Amino acid sequence: ISLAFGGRMVGLLGVLVSMLASCVAIHMEGAGSHSMFTCEAITIRMCQGLTYNSTFMPNLLNHYDQQTAALAMEPFHPMVNLQCSADLRPFLCALYAPVCTEYGRVTLPCRRLCQRARRDCYKLMDIFGVSWPEEMECNRFPDCDDPYPRPVDLLSTSLSTEESPMSVQRDYGFWCPRELKVEPELGYSFLGVRDCSPPCPNMFFRRDELLFARYFIGVVSIVCLSATLFTFLTFLIDVARFRYPERPIIFYAVCYMMVSLVYFLGFLLDDRVACNAASPGRFRAATITQGSHNKACTLLFMALYFFTMAGSVWWVVLTITWFLAAVPKWGSEAIEKKALLFHVAAWGVPGTLTITLMAMNKVEGDGISGVCFVGLYDLHALWWFLLAPLCVNVLVGVVLLLAGIAALNRVRMEIPLEKENQDKLVKFMIRIGVFSVLYLAPLLTVIGCYLYEQSSRPVWETTWVTEHCRDYHIPCPFQVLQSSRPDLTLFLLKYLMLLVVGIPSVFWVGSKKTCFEWASFFHGHRRKE
Structure with missing residues (x-):
């Protein structure tokens, strides 16, 4: 005053x-x-x-x-x-x-x-x-x-x-504390109130909890980055080995390599990108970054959201190529002729969604991981730009996958094959099934975490306002019917599954042939020296 x-x-x-x-x-x-x-x-x-x-x-x-x-x-x-x-x-x-x-x-x-x-x-x-x-x-x-x-x-x-x-x-509703107010030209909003932003680094968790979460995400991102980078380098050693219908696995690995890299950068940057600095002289606390005015936050968002969506689309493309190989019996050359369409869909759709979100100013800083993403506080953006696309991709991919596996199994049962060819077909089906389970299980877990977060966030926010209204000198909620705080384990599980989803690519390239190729690569490199 x-x-x-x-x-x-x-x-x-x-x-x-x-x-x-x-x-x-x-x-x-x-x-x-x-x-x-x-x-x-x-x-x-x-x-x-x-x-x-x-x-x-x-x-x-x-x-x-x-x-x-x-x-x-x-x-x-x-x-x-x-x-x-x-x-x-x-x-x-x-x-x-x-x-x-x-x-x-x-x-x-x-x-x-x-x-x-x-x-x-x-x-x-x-x-x-x-x-x-x-x-x-x-x-x-x-x-x-x-x-x-x-x-x-x-x-x-x-x-x-x-x-x-x-x-x-x-009930007076939520009134933005003066500590959380921001300049009107930024276009921020928090709990439905304009020119307001959530406190940073996170409104729900203590500093020690956030420190543990930050290191946890950093370690998992390094593991995922190593796995996907190994897949990509294996592809570079012998490009001709990975032809369609399995070529999309390489692009899938590249996407999640970039996702893990962004999370690793978030670990290194701490709160410098996801948060606006405090202004003690103006009674302002550190707040979450929103919108596209912060260039570093915008770049992290673009990379993270684009490659997350692109990785999901490339998995759908992978199921399409498997379907074409199993049902209409397309060969590798025939499928490769459609490669341009695959690339347009896999890069174009995520690019369009990314540009749309930037135009709508839906970028939000993540005080837990240190990156910037979408749907962290805006539940409408979470549903329409994250959950809906992921659910559609899962549905389409599962239908095509099941149809392809059923067709391969019908071929194995109806057409007499030599034992060697039949064994190869069985191994191929097993690899497809295991790879799909390793991909779908983490992704479905991520979707489940987001759905639970979407349904529980209003209660979490009301509880937060109730607990901090006296500290901020704002009206407290009237007749709070339900009180609940989020569990950090839920968020750790979400980040773990977001990153683990890229590791199944190692399963596909992991074989004796890969070991021989790497051995030949290092042996040839030594001979040149």
């Missing part, structure tokens, strides 16, 4: 006396304009639409411009918006933006107007942690005729003298 009112101000009485003296002198001289002040149109939003539209600066509290006066009035915005008293807004404006007549006469707020505004609103001010400033003590104002009629007390039946923030008989 001391910041909002510009620190320790000069006594109001002395200011009023000097201003009245100036105005009396001006009036006696018959001047048509102020010698010290100039009338100007009111630009303070709270004071627009009153019975007057011009004011002067400095005002009665010695604010030298309307921007400073508006900043000083900011703590009273919740009380005015909640209409605790119809006298509060006229009183504040009479003080912060006093009427300025063409002859320079100053109209002071009356004592009774001040007393009624303070009496009606002091309980609600206590909820928001706002105290009545010394400069606004009612006995400092003249005892004059009240120009305003006695209003109806909108909250007199709702608040009693003994009530605390927890016992208010009215």
Whole structure:
């Protein structure tokens, strides 16, 4: 509050006396304009639409411009918006933006107007942690005729003298604490309130829990990065070995190699990208980064979301190629002719979704992993841009996979094959089945975690507001029917499965042939040396 009112101000009485003296002198001289002040149109939003539209600066509290006066009035915005008293807004404006007549006469707020505004609103001010400033003590104002009629007390039946923030008989909804407010041009929102952002690094977990989670994600990302990088390098050693229908596994591995790399970068960067730095001098705490104004956060989001979606699409492409090889009996050359279409779908769809999310400003910092992603706080974005595409890909891929396996099994049962060929077909079916299980089990677990998080997050957020409303000096929720906090294990499982889903590519390339190729590669490299 001391910041909002510009620190320790000069006594109001002395200011009023000097201003009245100036105005009396001006009036006696018959001047048509102020010698010290100039009338100007009111630009303070709270004071627009009153019975007057011009004011002067400095005002009665010695604010030298309307921007400073508006900043000083900011703590009273919740009380005015909640209409605790119809006298509060006229009183504040009479003080912060006093009427300025063409002859320079100053109209002071009356004592009774001040007393009624303070009496009606002091309980609600206590909820928001706002105290009545010394400069606004009612006995400092003249005892004059009240120009305003006695209003109806909108909250007199709702608040009693003994009530605390927890016992208010009215739900005021979520009010953004001043510590979490951000500049309007950023377009942030938190719990449905604009120009507000969640606290960082995370609103639900302690520092020691977040530290453990950060190292856990870092270790798992290194394991996944090593596995997918090994798959990709194996492909580079012998490109001709991986032809269609199994070629999509390589692109699938590349996608999850990039995903694990982004999470590893998040581990290294700590909170520097996912969080906005605190501004102690302006009562602002560290908040979650949102939107595309942070370039590093945007780059991490683009890479993580694009390659996550692309990896999922490449698995669908893999099931399509298996289906084409099993049902219509397409050969490798025939499938490879459709490679351009596969690439357009696998890179084009994720690219379109990524650009759409950036245009909609749906980028959000992840205080747990240190990266930026989508759907961490915006549940609508979580459903439409993450869960829905993943569910569609899983459904399409499973249907094609089952159809291909059924066709291969029918070939094995109906067409007599040599024992060697039949054994190869059985091994191929087993590899397809094991690879698919190793991919689908983690992915379905991730989808399950997201669904549980989506359904539970409103309760978690209400619990968080209930536990921190007194600390932030905001209204507490009324009649909390259910209280629950998230378990860190759920989030650790989600990140584990997000990264483990890329490891099955090692299963496909893991064979004696791969060992021989690597041995030949290192042997040939030594011979060259």
